[in-house]
Amino acid sequence: MNLRTRPLSTLRAPTLSVGATLALCTAVLLWLYWPVNDWRTLPLTYQGDGLWSLFVIKTVLQTGWYASNPQLGAPFGANFLDFAKPEVLHLAFIRFAGAFTQDIALVHNLFYALGFHLVALSALAVLRRGFDLSWPLAVAGALLFTFLPFHFFRLEHLFLSSYYVVPIAAWLVLKVASEHPPFFEAGHPGTGRWKVWVACAVLASTSIYYVFFGLCLILATGALEALRRRVWQPLGSATLICALLSGLVMANLAPSLLHRYAQGRNPEVAVRPMQEVDVYALRPLQMMLPSFQHRSPTLSTWTRKYEAGTPFVNENRSAALGLLGSAGLLLMLLALLAGHRIMQSLPAFGTAARTSAVALLLSIAGGGGSLIALALSPQFRALNRISVVIAFFAIAALLLLLQRAAQSAPSRFRRSGLAVLAALLLVVGLWDQLPSSVRPPSRWIAARYNSDRAFVQRIERQLPVGSRILQLPYIAFPEAPPLHREGPYSHLRGFLHGERLRWSYGGMNGRTADLWHRALAEKALPERVRIAAASGFNGIWLDRRAMPDGGARMEAELQAIGLDRGFLSADKSLAFYPLHATGTEAVSLQLPPLLAQGFYPWEHNSHGRWAWTHGDAQLVFSLPHPGPRRLRVTLGLRTLVPRTVSAIVQGHTVASIRLLPGRPQPLVFEHTASSAQITVQLRTDVPARPPGGGDRRPLAMSLASFDITEVE
Secondary structure, X not given: OOOOOOOHHHHHHHHHHHHHHHHHHHHHHHHHHOOHHHHHOOOXXXXXXXXXXXXXXXXXXXXXXXXXXXXXXXXXXXXXXXXOOOOHHHHHHHHHHOOOOOOHXXXXXXXXXXXXXXXXXXXXXXXXXXXXXXXXXXXXXXXXXXXXXXXXXXXXXXXXXXXXXXXXXXXXXXXXXXXXXXXXXXXXXXXXXXXXXXXXXXXXXXOHHHHHHHHHHHHHHHHHHHHHHOOOHHHHHHHHHHHHHHHHHHHHOHHHHHHXXXXXXXXXXXXXXOHHHHHOOEOHHHHHOOOOOOOOHHXXXXXXXXXXXXXXXXXXXXXXXXXXXXXXXXXXXXXXXXXXOHHHHOHHHHHHHHHHHHHXXXXXXXXXXXXXXXXXXXXXXXXXXXXXXXXXXXXXXXXXXXXXXXXXXXXXXXXXXXXXXXHHHHHHHHHHHOOOOOOOOHHHHHHHHHHHHHHHHHHHHHOOOOOEXXXXXXXXXXXXXXXXXXXXXXXXXXXXXXXXXXXXXXXXXXXXXXXXXXXXXXXOHHHHHXXXXXXXXXXXXXXXXXXXXXXXXXXXXXXXXXXXXXXXXXXXXXXXXXXXXXXXXXXXOOOXXXXXXXXXXXXXXXXXXXXXXXXXXXXXXXXXXXXXXXXXXXXXXXXXXOEEEEEEEOOEEEEEEEEOOOOOEEEEEEEEEOOOEEEEEEEEOOOOEOOEOXXXXXXXXXXXXXXXXXXX
16 A cells, blocks of 8 residues: 555544644744854854864855865865764765855854754654654654763764764664564565665765764674574674665765875875874763763762763763663663563564664774774774764653553553643753753854954955965964964854955865965974065964964064054954065975874974874975976984984885984985875885883884975
8 A cells, every 4th residue: 555545534543643743843043043044144063072063064055065175274275074074964965065155154054953853754754663662762863962961062062963864873773673674675686675775875974973883783783683583684784784885985085096096195185193092982880870961960060970980071071862862771780681582572672772772882982882993993092972873762661662562552542641741841851851041142153253344354354365364373284283373164154254355274284285374384484474475475364262372472573674563453362464465376385394104193202293204104395386396305213213204205125224212313305296195105124123111112213304306
């Protein structure tokens, strides 16, 4: 029976349930963010990673996609493919919204608000069809899952806040654990049903973290079901689904992978140290404790007391499941440990319990995630984000048990009883889960947002179209830590409000646009200003909050070399200095090399800087002006023990030197460069060893100096 032949009476319950879910979701949002007039022109967040989200939105609206932007990274332009974003569905929504408005604040807020509705609808469908819950309980569970504390605390991580794919991943887990898993519905390998293909496509095209969690849990479920039932089809199904997901993710990452193949790996972007996997791990007690912004001051005090005496409290504080979610998780774990018969009589409950246990073992400090980081890569460090997956299974499990208990009631009371129970759970759950203060500080946002906009518009009125603005102080992009009183990504504010200017900030860390400004920042301020003017910069943006003295010393130096301050922003945090551009091309600077494989980070003292290797290593030199030319490269190398070091370029040994302990010695070679980069491999014949004196690192050789000159 299809929709054309199905009686209208059978559509009444689904229609009413979907309508009630959307209406209640909208009502709660309006209550939380009223009055909504503020959010038509102001973004819900205007700091930290929220600025990054606004930057992504504006880049997509301006250029059509997230790949590059000529307005950033002046004088070279900016390419963002080193910092991959496979969330093509989210980017597609932004591009679609751009057909109706170019207001980045409005697009941002619509994306965030619609995320609540998408999460609610996705959860409603899976709770009803995947867990076979009654419509009233499915509506209550969908809304409880939608309004988790996680949802509000992830506002600055805009794409993570739209977690509608989590129920889809849970549905795939349930399908793998079923009697007829995907691709084996007929008992033998097949093409699978279209719903599975669509679910995989949606999951692979959103947050990479949710894909990672889905891959781990689907594969674990297939293995557990294969062992438990002594059949191989669940594991085969899980393997095929994971292969399909991986292929779709690779397709979404294709632009970044092609960029990496053409330009080489950039080891300075998205580098995740091993220890961060444990720092950002999930702590089970944080899931069970009330939210630190709970509506009850007494309950929130418990959590704040725990956080005050516990190390590594960070974004993992957003993992609170709420009272009902915590109850569901505890019941699942108890049933799992006790081997209760409910595990067999309610297969969906058993699958939820086993999957939640795997999720906990994967994400806790020193758990499976740490093993994956050690064996493969620590790229997925923030494993606490799996709490939203556990929350969905926990809410579903609790509702399954309550529905099972309600089935013992007389049939004439069962339907009305489930509706009353669902309403009671929803009221209690929302009181417990909704933060005490969720509405963003609109006055603070408006003051800074309007001040920045007026400041940038005033600069644009004074300068020609396409003018270059040097932003001081130098801040790396992306993922630079806060600088003094200024948060991350503060320099993006110029780009967010500008339409006709080019900004120095935004060049990808480790690439030419960033290395050029990094080298420029090492010059004395008068020389820096001279080079900037010779490179076509028409003005200086000075962020006072990003300096220890509020910019007083730098402003005094600028005025001492003859520059007059043009004006200040309304909130006095920004200063603009007009600059007379004397050129239109980037002046050549000695760009620092990119430390690739085999190098430790740069070290420095009052006498200079250096970088040690732990064996063979690789350097990448970026050239501001690519093109065929003969270059002489000089590397100052130092060693702790005698060793021979060879330099290899494009597979050919171009120079060798016998290093002796003591002062750095020069390794010199010439090379004809025909591209924008020179990759130099350094090979040594003696293994690295610890130097002693408390330093346990194995050290081979250190790069103490470098120089590239053009040969006439």
